[in-house]
Amino acid sequence: MxxxxxxxxxxxxxxxxxxxxxxxxxxxxxxxxxxxxxxxxxxxxxxxxxxxxxxxxxxxxxxxxxxxxxxxxxxxxxxxxxxxKTAMGDLEAQIEAVLQELSNVSSATAIFCGPQREEAVVLTSTRPTQRLASVAIRVGMRFSLTQSAPGLAILALQPPREHEIDEVALARQTGFVHTKGAPFVSLEVVAVPVEMPDGQEASLSLIFPTDDGDVAVMFRHLRAYKERLTTPTEAWEI
The missing domain is CATH 1.10.10.10 (Winged helix-like DNA-binding domain superfamily/Winged helix DNA-binding domain)
Known part of the structure; x- marks a missing residue:
């Protein structure tokens, strides 16, 4: 890529x-x-x-x-x-609860990323509780917007541009980004763009060992839990 x-x-x-x-x-x-x-x-x-x-x-x-x-x-x-902590308030706990449920349902690591300049920053990260071993992604980790599934998903929320990366245009059509080995060696990532109720851009991703998950199934999980995140917080049921 x-x-x-x-x-x-x-x-x-x-x-x-x-x-x-x-x-x-x-x-x-x-x-x-x-x-x-x-x-x-x-x-x-x-x-x-x-x-x-x-x-x-x-x-x-x-x-x-x-x-x-x-x-x-x-x-x-x-x-x-x-x-x-002051700025996020209850929202941080709500996002983490949604991601933890997503991790458990998908048996994969879930991360929620926001953009900062030319990078996507991990704001929340959860691992499936039912697995003895799983991928650990720390909060604060950064990825290039143009060289990672979480970043490309964020770019897909923006208007089309001339000379745009093919994966961004494809993500607008399919609703997701799928990468193997980037940005993580031996891991696959499926990411979806997320526009929060207040208009902020973000992405939701699942990370799992290569060939250890069905991409279509992962996308279905992401699509369902994305709807949870994009519903106004007062309507959330955690």
Missing amino acids: ASDMSPAPTRSSSGVRSQTLARSLDVLQTLADGKPRTSQELADNLGLHRSVIYRALRTFEDYSLVTRAADGRFLLGLGMAGLA
Whole structure:
């Protein structure tokens, strides 16, 4: 699966943007992989002057969004978790409950992803409780929008574009994306696009060992549980 097409930006409003804020958010996004870094390493990674990075880090420290390890390197702080919990509220628990049921019904790992810049980020991940061994996908893992089933499913929610990846156009027709070995070696992924009741774009995927699942059956499960997710939350029955 390959393409020279840059992914379309996720749905957003047009208008003037703050370059300073964008650079600061790039710092948080870089640290989101869990790897502690010095301010100079972050500056080198982002192609910015160290003073710019350090000012952003000090501000984030004040809000507990960033903290320092014992060796002085920076990593995400507990304030980030607090913001996420407050913003998601009961929705996070509801999504996890739906995904856990999907995992148990399909005997596969289920993940719910949202877009961030050019990547799909795992927001929720569940494994089937009845299996002794299953695929483990951690929350926060990131995949390329254009090189993964979860990402391609998200792109399928957007209007058609010139020179679009074939898999995206196909996903609009079939309602799902199926990949083998990408982004996981020896694993298959079936993903469906999900537009949440508030309009946010996401994807729902099932991950299982190669040739250990029927793609058509997996798609039927995904389609059923996608309807659960896209129903306004006040109507959910968990």
